[in-house]
Amino acid sequence: MATLEIKDLHVSVDTEDGPKEILKGVDLTIKDGETHAIMGPNGSGKSTLAYSIAGHPKYTVTQGSVTLDGVDVLAMSVDERARAGLFLAMQYPVEVPGVSVANFLRTAKTAIDGEAPKLRTWVKDVNTAMEQVKMDPAMSQRSVNEGFSGGEKKRHEIVQLELLDPKVAVLDETDSGLDIDALKIVSDGVNRFKEDGDKGVLLITHYTRILRYITPDFVHVFVDGRMVEEGGPELAEQLEAEGYDKYVKSAV
Amino acid sequence: MTVATDSVRNALEQSPEKVVSHLHPEGSFEIADHVVPTGREEVWRFTPLKRLRGIHQDAPLDGHSFTVEVHAADGVTAEAVGVDHESRGTSGIVPPDRVSARAWAAADSVFLVDVPKEHVGEEATTVTLTGTGNDVASAGHLVIRAGAFAKATVVIRFQGTATLAENVEIVVGDGAELTVVSLQDWDDDAVHHSTQHARIGRDATLRHVAVSFGGDVVRHDATAEYAGPGGSVEMLGMYFADEGQHIEHRLFVDHNQPHTRSNVNYKGALQGQGAHAVWIGNVLIRKEAEGIETYEENRNLVLTDGCQADSVPNLEIETGEIEGAGHASATGRFDDNQLFYLRSRGIEESEARRLVVHGFFNDLIRKIGVPELEEQLVGTVEAELEKNVHRITGATAPVEVP
Ligand SMILES: Nc1ncnc2c1ncn2[C@@H]1O[C@H](COP(=O)(O)OP(=O)(O)OP(=O)(O)O)[C@@H](O)[C@H]1O
Numbered sequence: 263m264a265t266l267e268i269k270d271l272h273v274s275v276d277t278e279d280g281p282k283e284i285l286k287g288v289d290l291t292i293k294d295g296e297t298h299a300i301m302g303p304n305g306s307g308k309s310t311l312a313y314s315i316a317g318h319p320k321y322t323v324t325q326g327s328v329t330l331d332g333v334d335v336l337a338m339s340v341d342e343r344a345r346a347g348l349f350l351a352m353q354y355p356v357e358v359p360g361v362s363v364a365n366f367l368r369t370a371k372t373a374i375d376g377e378a379p380k381l382r383t384w385v386k387d388v389n390t391a392m393e394q395v396k397m398d399p400a401m402s403q404r405s406v407n408e409g410f411s412g413g414e415k416k417r418h419e420i421v422q423l424e425l426l427d428p429k430v431a432v433l434d435e436t437d438s439g440l441d442i443d444a445l446k447i448v449s450d451g452v453n454r455f456k457e458d459g460d461k462g463v464l465l466i467t468h469y470t471r472i473l474r475y476i477t478p479d480f481v482h483v484f485v486d487g488r489m490v491e492e493g494g495p496e497l498a499e500q501l502e503a504e505g506y507d508k509y510v511k512s513a514v
Numbered sequence: 515m516t517v518a519t520d521s522v523r524n525a526l527e528q529s530p531e532k533v534v535s536h537l538h539p540e541g542s543f544e545i546a547d548h549v550v551p552t553g554r555e556e557v558w559r560f561t562p563l564k565r566l567r568g569i570h571q572d573a574p575l576d577g578h579s580f581t582v583e584v585h586a587a588d589g590v591t592a593e594a595v596g597v598d599h600e601s602r603g604t605s606g607i608v609p610p611d612r613v614s615a616r617a618w619a620a621a622d623s624v625f626l627v628d629v630p631k632e633h634v635g636e637e638a639t640t641v642t643l644t645g646t647g648n649d650v651a652s653a654g655h656l657v658i659r660a661g662a663f664a665k666a667t668v669v670i671r672f673q674g675t676a677t678l679a680e681n682v683e684i685v686v687g688d689g690a691e692l693t694v695v696s697l698q699d700w701d702d703d704a705v706h707h708s709t710q711h712a713r714i715g716r717d718a719t720l721r722h723v724a725v726s727f728g729g730d731v732v733r734h735d736a737t738a739e740y741a742g743p744g745g746s747v748e749m750l751g752m753y754f755a756d757e758g759q760h761i762e763h764r765l766f767v768d769h770n771q772p773h774t775r776s777n778v779n780y781k782g783a784l785q786g787q788g789a790h791a792v793w794i795g796n797v798l799i800r801k802e803a804e805g806i807e808t809y810e811e812n813r814n815l816v817l818t819d820g821c822q823a824d825s826v827p828n829l830e831i832e833t834g835e836i837e838g839a840g841h842a843s844a845t846g847r848f849d850d851n852q853l854f855y856l857r858s859r860g861i862e863e864s865e866a867r868r869l870v871v872h873g874f875f876n877d878l879i880r881k882i883g884v885p886e887l888e889e890q891l892v893g894t895v896e897a898e899l900e901k902n903v904h905r906i907t908g909a910t911a912p913v914e915v916p
C-alpha cells in the first residue's frame with residue numbers, strides 16, 4: 263500500500279542573482295502498483311523534481327505538498343524519507359571513497375529495517391542481487407561507485423533498489439548512458455521490483471527506448487517546470503515521432 | 515658573524531653539487547648558530563612558540579620524565595647506549611633548528627634499535643615511551659638502524675604527558691626494507707618536538723609513518739635523503755587535530771641521488787575551536803638526481819567551524835631529467851553530495867558522517883601495512899569521532915550547497 267501525492271509543488275534553487283524557480287506547480291499522484299513515466303527536454307526540471315522528493319538540501323520548496331500515504335514528506339529529513347519507503351536512483355550516483363559497497367549496503371539495510379540483516383541470508387541476497395544485474399560480486403569490496411563505469415553505477419543503483427525494497431522508487435534517467443544489453447538488465451531489475459504489484463514507480467527519462475522494456479501506465483510530458491500533457495503509453499510513441507517541439511513552443 | 519662564514523665554508527667544502535636549498539636552511543650542531551626564533555622565520559611561522567615551554571629558547575632539557583618499555587622482535591636489539599656510540603650521527607643529521615641542536619647537546623644517552631643485516635622478521639619491534647610529567651623538559655635521541663637487506667618494522671609509541679625535544683635518526687642499509695611508525699598518542703597537554711633524519715641506502719626502501727592524535731603542540735620535522743641510487747621512501751601520515759591542538763608535520767625529501775623515488779601522503783581531520791594542522795611538504799630534486807619520481811599529497815577534512823589547516827607543498831627542481839614529479843593539496847568540508855547519497859539510503863546523518871570520515875582514512879590505514887596497528891587506528895578514528903559527535907552534527911546542521 264503506497265500512494266505518493268504531489269500537489270502544486272514549487273521549488274527554487276539559490277543562484278548568484280537570488281532564488282530561481284525551477285518547478286512551477288507540479289501535480290502528480292502515483293498509486294499502488296502504478297508506473298508513471300516523466301519525459302521532458304534537458305533542463306526542464308526533471309531531476310529537480312526527483313531531488314525535491316528525496317530532500318536534497320540544494321532545493322527549496324516554496325509552495326505545495328508531497329505526501330506518502332497521507333504523511334507529510336517535506337517535513338522529513340532525507341534519511342527519514344528513505345526509511346518511510348522512498349528511493350531515488352540517481353542520474354549521477356555519488357562516489358564515496360574508502361567506504362566499501364558491502365559496508366554501505368549493510369549499513370543502509372540496517373537503517374531501513376531498523377535491525378541488522380541476518381548475516382547468512384544477507385550475503386546470499388547481496389550476491390544474488392549483484393549477479394542479477396551482471397555485476398561481479400567481487401565489486402562489493404570496492405569503494406562505493408569509485409572508478410565504476412557509468413553503466414556499473416546505474417546497475418549498482420538497481421542492486422540497492424532490490425535490496426532496500428522501498429514502496430516508491432524514483433528512477434532519474436537510469437537508462438541514460440546504458441548500451442542495449444545493460445538497458446535490458448536494468449529494466450529487468452525494475453520489472454522484478456514491480457512484480458509485487460503494490461510498488462509505485464516514477465520513471466524519469468529523456469528517451470522512449472526504456473519504455474519498450476518497462477511499460478508505463480501513464481506518460482507525462484514535462485516542460486519548463488510543469489506537466490504539460492498526460493496520456494497512456496501511446497503518448498510515448500507520439501513523442502518518439504514528433505519530439506518535444508510543439509510543447510516547448512507552447513510553453514514559451 | 516661566524517654563522518654566515520661557517521655555513522659558507524661548509525658549503526664550499528662539500529661537493530660542488532651540494533648547493534644550499536632555499537627550502538631548508540643549513541643546519542649546525544652549535545646552539546649559538548641558531549638564534550632564538552621569533553616566529554617570523556619561514557620555518558617557525560606556523561608554530562605557537564609561546565606554547566613550546568621554552569625549549570626553543572633556553573629552558574633546561576635535563577628532565578628524565580618518562581619511562582621506556584620495549585618489546586623487541588626476535589633478533590632485534592633495542593637498548594640505551596652512550597652518546598658516543600658509533601651509530602650516533604650516521605644518518606647524516608645536522609640539527610636544522612635550535613630545538614634540535616639543544617636536544618643534541620642535552621641528550622645523555624642514545625636509544626638504539628638495531629636490526630642486524632639480512633635479518634628478516636614479520637613481527638614489529640615496539641618501543642613505548644610514557645611521559646610522566648611536563649614541567650621539566652626532556653631531551654631524547656633515538657637511532658633506528660637496519661643493516662643491509664634486513665626487513666623489519668619498528669613502532670615508537672608516545673603516551674602520557676611530557677615536554678620532549680628529540681632527534682631521531684633512521685639509517686636504512688643497502689637493499690633493506692624498513693617501516694618506522696611514530697605514534698603520537700599523547701595526553702592533551704604534551705609538547706613534542708621531533709627532528710627526524712633518514713638516510714636511505716642504495717635500492718633500500720623506507721616506509722615512514724607518522725600518526726598524531728594527542729598532544730597540545732606536536733611539531734615533527736622529518737627529512738629523507740639517499741645514500742645511493744635506487745632508494746625509495748614512502749612517507750605516510752594521519753592526524754586528528756582537536757580543539758586547541760597544534761599538529762605540525764614538516765617533511766623534506768632531498769632527492770640527492772639518481773633513480774630514487776618518494777611518495778608522500780598525509781591525511782588529517784580537524785575538529786573543534788582552535789584546532790590547527792600544518793603540513794609542509796618540501797621536495798628538492800638536485801641536479802644529479804636524474805630519473806627520479808616523486809609525488810606528494812596532503813588532504814584535510816574540516817569537520818567543524820573554528821579550525822585551521824595550513825597545507826604547503828613545495829617542489830624545487832634543478833634537473834629536467836625526471837620520470838615524474840607532482841603534488842596535490844586539498845582542504846575541504848564534508849562533501850554534501852556524499853552525505854546526501856548515504857542519507858538517501860536511510861542512513862542517519864551522524865552515521866553518514868562517520869562513514870565518510872572512516873572512508874577518508876581507510877585507504878591510508880591500509881597502506882601503512884602494519885596489521886597490528888590497523889585495527890587500533892580504525893578504533894582511534896572512531897574514538898576521536900565519538901568525542902565530537904555533538905559538535906560535528908551541530909556545526910553544519912543546515913547544509914547548504916551553493
Ligand atoms: N544552482 C543553479 N543555478 C541556476 N540554475 C540552476 C541551478 N541548478 C539547477 N539549475 C537549472 O535548473 C534547471 C533544471 O535542472 P534539472 O537538472 O532539474 O533538469 P533536467 O530536466 O533533469 O535536465 P536533464 O535532462 O539534463 O537531466 C536547469 O535549467 C538548470 O540549469
Ligand SMILES: [Mg+2]
Nearest residue numbers: 308309353435
Ligand atoms: Mg536530470
